[in-house]
Amino acid sequence: MAETYAALRAARTLAIAFVVPLQGPTGIYGPSCLACGELAVEQLNAGRGIAGREVELVIVDGGRDPEVVADEVGALVDTGRVQAVAGWHISAVRQAITRRVGGRVVYAFAAMHEGGDETPGVFMLGERPINQLLPAAHWMRRELGVGRWAIVGNDYVFPRVTGTTARLALEGTDSQVVSETYVPLGTSDFSGVLARLNDQPVDGVIMLLMGQDAVHFNRQFARSGLAVQMPRLSPAVEENTLLAGGAGAHEGLYAAAAYFDSLRTSESSELAAAYYGRWGAWAPALNAVGESCYEALLFLARLGEVCGSVSMESVARLETGHFYSSPRGLMRLDGNLVDQDVYLAEADGLEFRITDQIARAR
Template sequence: MQVDATRRGAREAETLSIAFVVPLQGPTGLYGPSCLTCGQLAVEQLNAADGIAGRRVELVVVDAGRSPEAVAEEVGSLVDQGRVQAVAGWHISAVRVAITRRVGGRVVYAYAAMHEGRDDTPGVFMLGERPVNQLLPAVHWMREQLGVGRWAVVGNDYVFPRVTAATTRAALEDSAAEIVSETYVPLGTTDFRGVLDGLDPGRVDGVIMLLMGQDAVRFNRQFAGRGLSGSLVRLSPAVEENTLLGGGAGAHDGLYAAAAYFDGMGTAESTALSRDYHDRFGPWAPALNAVGESCYEAILFLARMGRVCGGVDVADVAAMTSGQFYDSPRGLLRLDGNLLNQDVYLAAARGLEFEVQQQIARTT
């Protein structure tokens, strides 16, 4: 028995286990398959080399599609028991806040999703896009190129949409664009008739969609069904290829998205990931998109931390100094405190795909 325990302890010491927190149900469960395949690809590539800081990598999947409290409790239990040594993944910011409250400062946390701003909890790294380099440049582009100045915000009712809208409203003061109205609905909303009734093309030129997953799919279908696509544009920091597939080809005329990654955007770095992904999972793999890629990004960020710091314990991260540049499928990234500066692109939906229009923010 003692020999078995010793062997088990040695194996655990040689393995870095990551709580991989991604949605598998609920409105954001739409993203789950892409998250899982991208996470698997990252782990396979790392383990084919030297893992993270010389340790073999494994993912312990935690379903982020449940209530924030339930997700945080499962992650907390894994950390309490020593079964995971880091946290990574894509999930809504309400889940991030709950996880940080439960285990913040105890393990490194690579948060992959776009977000509303800085979180100064020790060990937390915010790797996604944020309003200053995503939504605001997109709004300015829409004003200059399409003449869209009056916006209605339609978002899910939690911290990211509300803070993002407030940040955007404040940033647009004294500019040629403005937010005319804001409407928030619970996650899981299926009927948007009341919201659509309030979208008057005489008062607004476009809709900033801060809706997640299946909610965005339903909104887009109903929006197009009302015939609003011809009179109002839509702009989203969260719509990706799975959302287009879910909505169908006819639901996306006049829909634009801003993100640091799109499948097929044609850069050398993104093309390499696309090739590796489709070689590994085949032509019927889940859609490669910004959400899945962000999960790949988060795991590779932990690997970079291991190389720079010698490990991924919270005590090690002081060596992860601000100002570092490195390459990723998104292109050149720069660490700014616990945030990442990155290139961001604006793309137009063309049926079930995106066509990149312009780079709207650059790594600084």
């Protein structure tokens, strides 16, 4: 009888490996990821779930070594415990997971990314340099006169590929990348990096630092006095980073993202009302990272609605160019990538103030 019940429950439930960072430099994002993920599940299960199946999240700590994360996800897929993968985590973790289970289950990768992953079943839902970092750099050249950039990033695939993309894309324009520095994840002392910045002919800094590393850098950057002369631009800094850094660490800091808590579109306002209505005024920050996790789960629901299932066979029939609505506004599927509206915001103490829209879903 117990086996029959378990089989029936498995048939009625869609279990998703929800891979989000709970430790390490990116662990600062974890509470926002969990709160947004749970909200999405509650909303989905109040309706049809995903393709008529109740949604269950199986939490996987994506803040550990990529191979350790991939082994845990692989075991969950191997045993049939989960039927899909979703969440926000760094690209090094994504690459390890795709090597382990790529092509076997649908994988909704929510983070901003460097692009170029053609693994079957992988959908790259985040922003990418072509609609995030590069338009922001052009805006800052036009509006602030920032032409010579120094890149400071963590030493793994996303910052390095994004840095190379920026350097090549800006060649022949009024902007250029004059230096690139990459440090290990978990770096807390940036004194050497700041000394080199002070000696270089640089107008601004492109920050490709994650989580707590960005917090340390911003604090030390502000104390060095460089904030007065060098604006910073980041595709990864969000509201948790501002809170952790403190109000005095963010003069001249700009962020480019598809979602901010201060975004006041009708779609974003609907999510904010539901989020704070569920978790209250002291909830974890509603930010681009948490919203991305919410986005990934709603995307799987959209796949189930359009394809009838989230199995690899069903999803393979999904046509490119598909439009759908989300808290970010109108989204368009371009192969396994997503085009979306992207905004530039300036840090104002512990909040972001939207400055301009720099990209639109095409």
